[in-house]
Amino acid sequence: MAELLHAGGSGLHAWLLVTSALFSLGIYGLLTRRNAVGILLSLELCLNAAAVQFAVFNALRAPGRVDGAVMALFVVAVAAAEVVVGMALFVLLYSQRRTVDVTELTGDGRDSAGGPP
Amino acid sequence: MSYAASAIVQHAWVIPALPLLSFLAVGLLVRPFSTRWAGGVAAASVALSAALSWWLAFDYLQFASPPGPLPTLLPWQTEWLRFQEGLRIDAGTLLDPASVLLVVVVTTVSALVHLYSLAYMDGEAGYGRYFAILNLFTFSMLGLVLAPNLVQMFVCWELVGASSFFLIGFWFDRPAAVAASKKAFVVTRFADLGFLVAILLLGHAAFDVRQQLGAAAGDLQALDFAFLGRSDVLAALASQAPVLGGMTALTLGCLLLFMGGAGKSAMFPLHIWLPDAMEGPTPVSALIHAATMVVAGVYLVARALPLFAAADGALTVVLLVGTFTALFAAAIACTQDDLKRVLAFSTLSQLGYMMLALGTCDGGDPTGHSAALFHLFTHAFFKALLFLGAGAVLHAAHTGDVWHLGGLRKPMPLTHALFLLATLAIAGIWPLSGFFSKDEILAAALHGGHPLVFTVGLGVAGLTAFYMARVYLLTFWGQPRREATAHAHEAPLTMVLPMGALAVLAAVAGFVPVSRWVALPGAAVHTGIDWAVAVPTTVVALVGFAAAGWLYAGDLGRSEAAAARLGRLYRALRHKFWIDEVYLWVTRKLIFRLVAAPIAWFDRMVVDGSMHGVGVLTRLAGAGVQAAQTGQAQAYAAWALTGVALVVGLLWAAARAG
Numbered sequence: 001m002a003e004l005l006h007a008g009g010s011g012l013h014a015w016l017l018v019t020s021a022l023f024s025l026g027i028y029g030l031l032t033r034r035n036a037v038g039i040l041l042s043l044e045l046c047l048n049a050a051a052v053q054f055a056v057f058n059a060l061r062a063p064g065r066v067d068g069a070v071m072a073l074f075v076v077a078v079a080a081a082e083v084v085v086g087m088a089l090f091v092l093l094y095s096q097r098r099t100v101d102v103t104e105l106t107g108d109g110r111d112s113a114g115g116p117p
Numbered sequence: 118m119s120y121a122a123s124a125i126v127q128h129a130w131v132i133p134a135l136p137l138l139s140f141l142a143v144g145l146l147v148r149p150f151s152t153r154w155a156g157g158v159a160a161a162s163v164a165l166s167a168a169l170s171w172w173l174a175f176d177y178l179q180f181a182s183p184p185g186p187l188p189t190l191l192p193w194q195t196e197w198l199r200f201q202e203g204l205r206i207d208a209g210t211l212l213d214p215a216s217v218l219l220v221v222v223v224t225t226v227s228a229l230v231h232l233y234s235l236a237y238m239d240g241e242a243g244y245g246r247y248f249a250i251l252n253l254f255t256f257s258m259l260g261l262v263l264a265p266n267l268v269q270m271f272v273c274w275e276l277v278g279a280s281s282f283f284l285i286g287f288w289f290d291r292p293a294a295v296a297a298s299k300k301a302f303v304v305t306r307f308a309d310l311g312f313l314v315a316i317l318l319l320g321h322a323a324f325d326v327r328q329q330l331g332a333a334a335g336d337l338q339a340l341d342f343a344f345l346g347r348s349d350v351l352a353a354l355a356s357q358a359p360v361l362g363g364m365t366a367l368t369l370g371c372l373l374l375f376m377g378g379a380g381k382s383a384m385f386p387l388h389i390w391l392p393d394a395m396e397g398p399t400p401v402s403a404l405i406h407a408a409t410m411v412v413a414g415v416y417l418v419a420r421a422l423p424l425f426a427a428a429d430g431a432l433t434v435v436l437l438v439g440t441f442t443a444l445f446a447a448a449i450a451c452t453q454d455d456l457k458r459v460l461a462f463s464t465l466s467q468l469g470y471m472m473l474a475l476g477t478c479d480g481g482d483p484t485g486h487s488a489a490l491f492h493l494f495t496h497a498f499f500k501a502l503l504f505l506g507a508g509a510v511l512h513a514a515h516t517g518d519v520w521h522l523g524g525l526r527k528p529m530p531l532t533h534a535l536f537l538l539a540t541l542a543i544a545g546i547w548p549l550s551g552f553f554s555k556d557e558i559l560a561a562a563l564h565g566g567h568p569l570v571f572t573v574g575l576g577v578a579g580l581t582a583f584y585m586a587r588v589y590l591l592t593f594w595g596q597p598r599r600e601a602t603a604h605a606h607e608a609p610l611t612m613v614l615p616m617g618a619l620a621v622l623a624a625v626a627g628f629v630p631v632s633r634w635v636a637l638p639g640a641a642v643h644t645g646i647d648w649a650v651a652v653p654t655t656v657v658a659l660v661g662f663a664a665a666g667w668l669y670a671g672d673l674g675r676s677e678a679a680a681a682r683l684g685r686l687y688r689a690l691r692h693k694f695w696i697d698e699v700y701l702w703v704t705r706k707l708i709f710r711l712v713a714a715p716i717a718w719f720d721r722m723v724v725d726g727s728m729h730g731v732g733v734l735t736r737l738a739g740a741g742v743q744a745a746q747t748g749q750a751q752a753y754a755a756w757a758l759t760g761v762a763l764v765v766g767l768l769w770a771a772a773r774a775g
Contacts, residue, residue: 031755039751103749 015056023049036093036100040086044079051075120190123176125169127192129210132173132220133259135166136227140252148245155245156238159252160231166255167224174221177212178634187634189213189343191265198268203327204320205338211265214635215419215490219262222497223409225622227255229615230404233505236611237400237512247287247398254280258409262416266340267316270417274312274381277413278305281405285397297396304390308380312417315373316340319424322366326353342420351427364429371424371431374417375438382414382468385442389697391465395457399508402457407464407504408497415471415493422486422637426478436476440570443469445694447580451587452680452690456507456517459588460500463543466577467496473574474558477565483640485561487632492558494631495550499542499623505616506536510592512612513605519591521602526593528605531613533593535620540589542623544582544658547651553627560650578654582661590669 022045029042051072058068090100097105120126139162147155181187194209231251238247257276264270279302286298323339330349337344344350354367361369378384383391394406405411418425418435425431446465453459471492477485509532510525511517526533542549545556555578562571597603607613668676680687689695745756 027758031751031758102751 012056012060015052015060019049019053019056022046022052034101034103036090036102037087039102040083040090044083047075047079051079120176120180120188120192123180125173126176126180126190126212129173129212129220129263130193132166132169132224133210133256133263135162135169136252136259137256138162140249140256143245143252144249148249152244156231156235156248159248160228160235163224163231163252163255164228166259167221167228170217170220170224173212174217177217186636186638187214191343194265203334203339204324206266206268206340207338208269209265210263211342212263215416216262218490218494218631218635219412219416220259222494223255223258223262226408226497226501226619227251227258227404229618230400230501230505233403233508233612233615234398234400236609237508238398241398243287247284250280250283250287251401251404254284254405254410258413261413265342266338267319267342267345268340270420271309271312271316274377274413274417275309277410278302278309278381281305281394281410284401284405285394287397287401291396294396297390297393301390301394304387305380308377308387310377311373311375311380312377315370315377318360318366318373319345319370322354322357322370323350325357326350329353345421346423351423354424355427355429367424368428368431371421371428372434374421374424375431375435378414378417379438379472380414381417382411382472383442383465384414384438384469384472385445386696388442388446388465389700392458392461392693395455395461399457399504399511402461403501403504403508406461407500411464411468412471412493412497415468415475415489418472418475419486419490422475422478422483425475426481426483432476432479434476435472436479436567436570439469439472439474439476440573441469442466443473443577444573444580445469447577447584449690449693450584451580452687454518454520456510456519456522456588456592457504458517459519459584460503460507463503463581463584464500466581467492467500467543470555470558470574470577471496473570474561477561477567477570480565481639482561482565483637485558485565487636487640488554488557488561490635491632492554494629495542495554495623495626498619498626499539499549499551502535502539502616502619502623503543505612505619506532506539509608509612509616510536510605512608514599514602516599516601519588521599522592522597523595523599523602524593524597525602525605529593529607532608532616535613535616536589536593538620539623540585544585544661545578545654546658547655548624548627550623550625550627552651552654556647556650556654557632559654560647563650575653575657579657579661582658583665586662586665587669590665594670595673 026042026045026047026049029045030039033039033042054068054072054075056068058065058072062068093105094100099105125131139159143155143159147158177187190212191209192212194207196205197208198206200206231248234247234251238244241247254277257273257280260273261270261277264273282298282302285301286294288294289298320340323345327334327337327339327344327350330353333349334344337347351367355365357365357367360366364372376387380387391406391411395402397406425435443466446462446469450459450462450466453462471489474485474489474492477488507517509529510522513529513532514522514525516522538549542551545551559571559574559578562574597605608616668679692698745752
């Protein structure tokens, strides 16, 4: 593991493995989770994988600059905003349909068991 | 003085333009608001046009240099279609004796028919429509007559056919009228195909000649009548290599042109539409199917006579078809019951006379050409008068069946007198117009070396007298054979006045030296009466009258006995030699079954089938893919990612390989 982390003299490969794993986990969750909140969490994993990647490239390939770090901060900020909107939608969704299981959200909802409160 | 000083000669285009403008104005603006004004505007414009054409004829004759032949003028012409140099189609007004004559005849008869229709069509639902189409017809006919080239003639020719279609089918709620209008359109359209092919053939051949002539051709275009009439062009056309079956393009083109002309002029065997065209309003029959439109074919052959004369055998075909039609139609006319139908067959027969006269020019002597145009001129007046008289009878008695009429001379004295005059004119009794023109045709046949044609023509003259006297006697003499006939009344003044004007024209038209004016170079000009022709025709006509008088004036049982004696011949005549039935058999049994049915099968099975097959396949493919459309965003995301993975994989593989 240690040699992996320092492969190429800077550990870039190891970081790429980490972020790839993180991203793949996110995709896996995105495609398989049935709970909308779980999907949102998985999406956050993907975003974070990207953010880490930005930070890593910034630190290892262009140490004198801050572009990558700034982008990572952006990603964090956008993700936070997205969570706010997403969670708000889920709360409303739950109050309407009594579920956040995405497989049960087909149709226009008028024939669903929950119905409007 | 010269033609430049004559305003109407310079602006002859006004004469056809007036009815066209009136057609647009009446059809689009006036008709929706006032039917009364529609009729008035239409009639006034054509009357103005007629006045202008008389002025045109006057100026045209007045300014001609006296000793020479009347000139051919082209005062107005504008580029219309340009295919290439030498094949430019112009629209213009060609003034020569024949076209000026026709302009006068068309506008005069049309104006009188418009006037007559004002009363005759009163109260009809389509009053405005009727007058608009009548105007369109007048414009088209004038455009045809004034055409300086074959293409303008063809376009107007088709317009004439279309207006005729609209007018025959004027009462489009009557199945018989609809059938008749379709029949007229299909038959004449079929013939017009010949005209169109002839234009293509002659245009191609004449264009080649024009290229050879080079600068000698001047500004004349390949399809101009002026170009096609030049002797060097005709010689070059006649010496071209044969194109089909040993015929040169010239001969084949002339035969096809004659096919078009025969369709419009209802020559055998394309005559079947004209008797049925009587389903239209009677003034239309008078204007279109007797006086003007049907002479378009004669006019076409007369206009293209130099071509026909240069083509091998073309005029012989014209002569044979014309002679046969004259005899055939006159014989049928003797047995028909409907007044208008008898007049229709009489028209066929008279058109046969005109074609016959043109055909006698095959010996190189163009006398028959003058005779044909002269007969066209006189026939227009007396035949229009006969039809308007028949219309007055129909208007009063509500039937055209001569066996239901009878005794109408007492309630309708004016109509009776005018009809009698027209009957005498068509039978060729001196001094009425038919005598002069018919004698000139027969003289052309006799002196042109066609004694057999002369004999047939003489026989037709006798038949003409017989059938006209027959319908005249059955309609106006004896006792009314039906209740409605007994209550008939004289036609209103607006109907009698045009008939009176036509009667004057029919009486004096024979004294107009038309044949001298329209004579082509080399034509023998007749002066005075040719006794060798006049005596036999008059005797034959009187015999025809006498026979009709014996059969139909007194005891009608005699006519039945005569019909029974004739037996099979009478039945054949009465059924018009079953020509209609033959056509139906050929179209239904042969064309429909052997040509149309397989094509329909191919269309339904192969063409439609392949299209349906594509549709079915698409639907099946859709049903197959439908299962993938779950509505689950995650499933779509999975597909999308699979796609991304594939693309990335491909790129990677490509990078490895390259």
